[in-house]
Amino acid sequence: MTLALIFACSTGADDTGKQDGTDEAASSCDRTETSLSLDEVTPLGFSAAEVWAWLEGTHTTSFSLVEDEVERDLAITVDAVGTATWVDLEPAESTGGIEPAMEAWCPDTLEIDAVVDFEVSDGSFAEQWTLALSVDQVEAASARLEVALDGLSGAYTVPEGMTEDCDTSNFVFEQSYSSGGGPSGELMLWCEGTDGDVAWAGQDQLGVWGEGEFE
Numbered sequence: 001m002t003l004a005l006i007f008a009c010s011t012g013a014d015d016t017g018k019q020d021g022t023d024e025a026a027s028s029c030d031r032t033e034t035s036l037s038l039d040e041v042t043p044l045g046f047s048a049a050e051v052w053a054w055l056e057g058t059h060t061t062s063f064s065l066v067e068d069e070v071e072r073d074l075a076i077t078v079d080a081v082g083t084a085t086w087v088d089l090e091p092a093e094s095t096g097g098i099e100p101a102m103e104a105w106c107p108d109t110l111e112i113d114a115v116v117d118f119e120v121s122d123g124s125f126a127e128q129w130t131l132a133l134s135v136d137q138v139e140a141a142s143a144r145l146e147v148a149l150d151g152l153s154g155a156y157t158v159p160e161g162m163t164e165d166c167d168t169s170n171f172v173f174e175q176s177y178s179s180g181g182g183p184s185g186e187l188m189l190w191c192e193g194t195d196g197d198v199a200w201a202g203q204d205q206l207g208v209w210g211e212g213e214f215e
Helices: 022-026 048-055
Strands: 004-010 029-036 057-065 071-091 109-120 126-137 140-148 168-178 182-195 198-209
Touching: 048 071, 048 109, 048 126, 057 182, 071 126
Parallel strands: none
Antiparallel strands: 004 198, 029 071, 057 071, 057 198, 071 109, 109 126, 126 140, 140 168, 168 182, 182 198
């Protein structure tokens, strides 16, 4: 497997071998949450109810694995949980140390909670997730979901040898939804490992699904 190299560093940096600042990057924005009713108009100019008007229901498209490029039918059903959150993000104040070269990008967003069923026709994936979809425009939504390698309900397993050099690994489902184009996304394998005194991390694409139809 050829991994896209994300970072490498000397294990002398700390006991885990990860770069200093890895966790800081994830917390570079201060987050303030406000619960909203579905009908409440956000500062972006639309409500969660307007998003649900097109998003809730069954989306159909094709799914293929990189290993065989065979197209399979995929049905994604999105059901509203009934809760929404306005997320105000602001660049975090510096706590000392090296100042970033540029201020973090922290766009405000609407998050809507959903139950998502992800079912591929051959049984390779038969998943159900409860997650928060991020919405920054009324006609699009997205989510990033990490799943343990043994956390799938479907029959899919990672091809032999792909994780043999990984100390830790998991699936990443990158999901996008469009009112005009349907669902799309990528299934990635995230992998972390060490090579001597160097720690590394990367990801490799396992599968893709494309824009489909909305029912």
